[in-house]
Amino acid sequence: MSFVTFVVRHRIRCLVATVGIFAVIFSRTAKTFKHSSANKMEWLESFWSTYNTLVLSVGTNVLLALSIYLTLSCGLLTVANAAFMGLGAYTAALLTLNTQMPLWIAALAGALVAAAVAAAMGRPTLRLSGVYLAMATLAFGEVVRILILNTEQFTGGALGLNAIPQLTQWYDVAAAVALALYLLLGLARSRVGRTMAAIAQDETATELMGLNVRTYKLFAFVAGAALAGVAGALNAHFTFFISPGEYGFERGVEILAMGVLGGTASPWGAVIGAVLLTLLPELLRGLGHYRPLINGAILILIILYSPKGLWDLLRLGARAPKAAA
Amino acid sequence: MLKLTAITKKFGGLQVLDDVSLTVPECAIFGLIGPNGAGKTTVFNLITGMLVADSGTIELASARLDALAPYQITRRGVARTFQNIRIFKDMTLLDNVLVALGDHPSYNAFSIVLPLRRYRQAQRREQERAREFLSRVGLADKAQLLAETLSYGEQRRLEIARALATGPKLLLLDEPAAGMNSVEKLQLMDDITKLGEGGLTILIIEHDMRFIMGLCQQIAVLNFGKLIANGTPDEIRSSTAVIEAYLGQDNEAGGELGGVQA
Numbered sequence: 221m222s223f224v225t226f227v228v229r230h231r232i233r234c235l236v237a238t239v240g241i242f243a244v245i246f247s248r249t250a251k252t253f254k255h256s257s258a259n260k261m262e263w264l265e266s267f268w269s270t271y272n273t274l275v276l277s278v279g280t281n282v283l284l285a286l287s288i289y290l291t292l293s294c295g296l297l298t299v300a301n302a303a304f305m306g307l308g309a310y311t312a313a314l315l316t317l318n319t320q321m322p323l324w325i326a327a328l329a330g331a332l333v334a335a336a337v338a339a340a341m342g343r344p345t346l347r348l349s350g351v352y353l354a355m356a357t358l359a360f361g362e363v364v365r366i367l368i369l370n371t372e373q374f375t376g377g378a379l380g381l382n383a384i385p386q387l388t389q390w391y392d393v394a395a396a397v398a399l400a401l402y403l404l405l406g407l408a409r410s411r412v413g414r415t416m417a418a419i420a421q422d423e424t425a426t427e428l429m430g431l432n433v434r435t436y437k438l439f440a441f442v443a444g445a446a447l448a449g450v451a452g453a454l455n456a457h458f459t460f461f462i463s464p465g466e467y468g469f470e471r472g473v474e475i476l477a478m479g480v481l482g483g484t485a486s487p488w489g490a491v492i493g494a495v496l497l498t499l500l501p502e503l504l505r506g507l508g509h510y511r512p513l514i515n516g517a518i519l520i521l522i523i524l525y526s527p528k529g530l531w532d533l534l535r536l537g538a539r540a541p542k543a544a545a
Numbered sequence: 546m547l548k549l550t551a552i553t554k555k556f557g558g559l560q561v562l563d564d565v566s567l568t569v570p571e572c573a574i575f576g577l578i579g580p581n582g583a584g585k586t587t588v589f590n591l592i593t594g595m596l597v598a599d600s601g602t603i604e605l606a607s608a609r610l611d612a613l614a615p616y617q618i619t620r621r622g623v624a625r626t627f628q629n630i631r632i633f634k635d636m637t638l639l640d641n642v643l644v645a646l647g648d649h650p651s652y653n654a655f656s657i658v659l660p661l662r663r664y665r666q667a668q669r670r671e672q673e674r675a676r677e678f679l680s681r682v683g684l685a686d687k688a689q690l691l692a693e694t695l696s697y698g699e700q701r702r703l704e705i706a707r708a709l710a711t712g713p714k715l716l717l718l719d720e721p722a723a724g725m726n727s728v729e730k731l732q733l734m735d736d737i738t739k740l741g742e743g744g745l746t747i748l749i750i751e752h753d754m755r756f757i758m759g760l761c762q763q764i765a766v767l768n769f770g771k772l773i774a775n776g777t778p779d780e781i782r783s784s785t786a787v788i789e790a791y792l793g794q795d796n797e798a799g800g801e802l803g804g805v806q807a
């Protein structure tokens with residue numbers, strides 16, 4: 221029995237085991253775990269102070285993965301999401317820094333700016349497909365980064381923006397993730413989601429079903445940009461500091477990797493991909509210098525054994541008993 | 546119903562269609578035949594807007610089609626199937642047909658935020674309609690299967706069901722019988738005849754002569770982008786131009802055999 225079939229057959233147990241391993245690792249690293257209730261609170265506090273950035277990063281990464289899920293599920297390979305994240309982050313941070321605006325309104329403004337830019341650039345670029353679209357969005361991402369770098373009077377240029385108020389709480393991120401998941405799961409079940417899946421499979425055939433393919437693609441692109449904008453805004457308000465370098469090519473590829481790793485068949489795929497790619501480097505921390513090596517090896521194995529993403533693997537496992545019956 | 550006037554189309558230096566004029570009357574089953582490479586599928590691609598003609602006009606019920614986008618043409622009532630099957634293979638049969646049912650007015654974006662009862666009812670009605678289209682081609686019992694699991698003949702029938710779901714007045718079938726055995730072909734002829742009786746205008750490209758002669762009231766013949774004959778099956782069968790196109794002509798300079806042109 222291969223490792224994969226084992227995981228598929230015992231997926232619930234694997235899930236529980238993973239959670240268990242997490243708990244052990246966290247408790248070991250926290251080192252202060254004792255059995256008295258007072259110390260439990262202490263443990264929680266110490267855990268939170270060590271890992272709050274990580275937990276919040278998981279949340280914002282889930283949002284980013286969902287943002288690229290939207291375009292990937294439409295068959296569009298775009299890598300501009302890091303740039304839209306940057307637009308959201310800078311818009312929101314500038315608003316809270318200069319006007320003491322509440323976080324949620326600033327995040328909404330960030331989403332709107334990202335969406336507006338996406339709508340403007342989407343019209344011409346979404347005529348492209350495949351690698352050409354990837355190239356165009358890649359170039360756009362660089363334009364945004366360099367634009368932020370060179371408008372020093374507003375954005376602080378290469379020095380970035382400092383002392384951004386730390387307004388993002390865990391419940392802000394949790395609420396944003398829950399809302400985004402709820403909407404995208406509803407979308408996936410709706411006619412719009414079905415049409416997007418059809419476009420991913422055969423664009424020409426979908427168009428000849430009387431559906432305006434370009435409108436659907438633009439919708440996916442703009443909605444994805446808005447989501448990335450929200451993620452950027454939330455992220456900027458707990459990292460204290462942002463600079464243009466954070467929203468460059470590497471970030472774009474990282475977001476793409478989360479989306480592809482999890483799989484594009486369902487929003488849950490994006491969630492799995494984001495959680496895994498954010499936590500994996502932390503879980504492998506004990507490996508020291510070998511960490512990036514093992515990290516990469518695990519990703520390669522997953523892509524090799526489940527090219528349609530992890531979600532597909534779990535889904536196939538769920539379907540297998542039915543096929544046997 | 547469908548009227549092509551002086552259609553010309555070139556691919557680079559190759560004249561694919563040369564001054565083709567064709568009228569398909571309403572409620573007819575109309576055949577379009579010709580040797581390979583004659584330009585038959587190009588005619589379909591032009592009608593559905595996948596290609597744009599160099600010159601000439603295309604009208605459906607006196608309204609111009611040639612300036613419209615493919616999805617607009619479908620909405621005006623033209624549906625097609627493809628020579629190389631283009632179903633959505635990773636979807637269920639039901640989803641394949643549901644995609645084609647078109648934008649439903651009874652629910653909107655808000656329904657995704659809050660799926661109220663009316664939305665769920667509309668979804669159920671849509672699924673019932675989709676099942677009806679599947680049962681028309683005898684695939685209702687396989688509605689929940691993935692389309693890729695179907696046999697070749699079934700995939701072709703699914704494609705027809707999907708085309709019907711767009712609500713066409715004119716149905717274009719591109720080699721619907723290709724790859725079917727003789728039993729499936731007879732079944733398909735029966736299905737197409739019923740569709741024609743139901744008031745649909747049907748234009749068929751097909752190489753199987755028994756199929757096309759048995760089904761069509763009128764047949765047009767294309768050869769090297771030119772319309773060389775147009776008439777009833779009996780007229781086509783006895784036309785010397787058609788026989789020459791398919792079997793070649795003696796003593797012609799170059800001695801070309803239309804039938805083997807790629």
